[in-house]
Amino acid sequence: MRQSSLFPKTLRHQLSDEPSANAQLLTRGGFVFKNSAGVYSYLTLGWMVIGKIKKIVGEEMNAIGGAELYMPALVDRKYLEATDRFKLDVGFDVLGKKDRNAIYALGWTHEEVLTAIVSKYISSYKDLPIYLYQIQTKFRNETRAKSGVLRGKEFLMKDLYSFHVSEQDLFSYYEKVKEAYLKIFKRCGLDVYFTTAGGGAFTMSATHEFQVLSEVGEDEIFYCKICKTAKNKEIMDIEEKDKCKVCGGDILRGNSIEVGNIFPLGTKYSEAFDFQFTDGNGNKHLVVMGSYGIGISRLMGTIVEVHNDVKGILWPEEIAPFRAHLIYLPSNGGKTRGESEKIYDALRKAGVEVLYDDREDSTPGEKFADADLLGMPVRIVVSEKSIAAGGVEIKKREESEVRILGADKIDEEI
């Protein structure tokens, strides 16, 4: 993509109304735009990042047998009333202009909706287990919407639901989801801790969370750096804290961001919707369920919180909207322009995703500042100096020194 036609341009000033690093950098880079508190638009580059995260999550969900579907945001109140969750403050109500009472809740979770759907089709053990997920917009009436895209009133979420004949089968799948989640976070460049926690409105029993250490996180965990074990604060508070029981290392305390959670739901929802299956002997049982969430837009924010420096973002390889940022520096006679265009074409032909700063009216300083802010993994500069030295200047985002590379070698280098 040519940067001259990229909307919007970056902002060079600090924003006074965005205290978090993710909102500050994502807004200045033009990845997102805040429409109102906790409500963001994803602009071109931001939507590309979201697309990369969705792709990774979708691939790993499909790999464990998940099938994708898409449920409505308008959740008829009948669904949430069946589990007495319609009244909860967490939700928004939806009304017509002439209505006095809410017809719908704005979907903040879909256990009820999906249980109602699945129960209409499945009645035999032969049809179980099944695993269904969606990547969809969720809504919560957050009063603390101040952490950028980490905690929004409207956000993108992947929610997977599994349906089983027994708790044993549920927990066997539960482990597979845990492994898939660890792969997802690794591909997103995140170092996560797996913790056990109590459930909130979602569940009747213990739940598990995936936590990323960060100062802006709203959770607190106890963790061991050496063997990577971790525990939720409320569990750790009633246990010994000083030394890790697994490896003997020090136990540390840290604020942390919850990027995913998994819940053994048991029969809570199947009971509410009388969702039973018949076993091989003709006996009826309630279906056993699990649910598994990942905040897609929150992941984007978390990645920025973890991977940034004073100059901007450092996107992990699989998440970056573009692999390379090709920067053209104007020269007398147009030599660098011709060379830049040639390299741009060659990289695209080789299948490299490249953002091409083809702007004529920006200074080198502005171009370099933009490249640091936008955070593509590799920066390639074409200047009179680089051509004289035999090619292009190349450096990774995290490196401070540039190297000269022949233009025909770029492809294999990146």
Add this chain to the structure above:
Amino acid sequence: MRQSSLFPKTLRHQLSDEPSANAQLLTRGGFVFKNSAGVYSYLTLGWMVIGKIKKIVGEEMNAIGGAELYMPALVDRKYLEATDRFKLDVGFDVLGKKDRNAIYALGWTHEEVLTAIVSKYISSYKDLPIYLYQIQTKFRNETRAKSGVLRGKEFLMKDLYSFHVSEQDLFSYYEKVKEAYLKIFKRCGLDVYFTTAGGGAFTMSATHEFQVLSEVGEDEIFYCKICKTAKNKEIMDIEEKDKCKVCGGDILRGNSIEVGNIFPLGTKYSEAFDFQFTDGNGNKHLVVMGSYGIGISRLMGTIVEVHNDVKGILWPEEIAPFRAHLIYLPSNGGKTRGESEKIYDALRKAGVEVLYDDREDSTPGEKFADADLLGMPVRIVVSEKSIAAGGVEIKKREESEVRILGADKIDEEI
């Protein structure tokens, strides 16, 4: 994909509460599920169809310079109040549990939101034109929600917005969008008529629509079959009706489905948000805008309305969730199973999208009925009879006679 693990199974009975063909066939085929009036879930196959349509629309939007973004469903009332549209009945209001007045409208269109965003970044003629689109969920408080996915309270829409320095530049792009739309509908297997109509709440001037002839449509157009010209009813009513002015053919009258529309918005929204640009001489002007919609979920319904027979759906090639439906008929000794598995693997390796009916407990009649209902373009049957005759039975969905084909020839045939 193996049909044994496809959720849900098809329904064999007619549905009494779905009068339209699209809802009837899409529900029986398991493509969609009705959660409440005008509110549908897209199940696995349905979401795949939506994915195919999104891909086509995205490709054609990118080809005319469109860049994708994603705006929120929660539209702060400040946006719609700026153009006095917040009060309109068409919208839903969103409230918190403890609120007495709506905080947000649920986005039914995004002219205001995007104009407000773009106006924050663009101030010079050098930054124009720009073209931005999204594929996103829209909400309308429809009282007539009875035509399946043709007219929902919640639906998927592609909305493109363009920003220009002049009306001349707008209309030059307008023509490009028109051509892109014609390509999209052709790829979706639809024969469209381009009509001129008056604008509703959206516009201050004449608008244009893309209409597909169908008895379930809620619009009426006058059209000429020979030269493909068409006119909106209200315009035709004040003109001569008998003969087409272009070719002299008969003018016919037909109910019709509006699948897309394009609007020259002029300066209505830029005026409301004081969105001006500076020209080369330092003078300020209001930005000229256009907006361009396609109903993504409505397209799915329209395709089914146009492409169905008494047995089920006939998906156009680019829209079908799978290119081929491979049907295994059980045999004594398992010979057909082995052969089916081999063909399934070979087709997938060759990059053919294939739904594989690997079910052991369904009768041939049930399998054939499902294949007709689900509507993949090519049906391939592996039976004892087909193997004895030298391969597989193959037929296109619209054909009534099967042919025998060597298993090694399938790839080149489809």
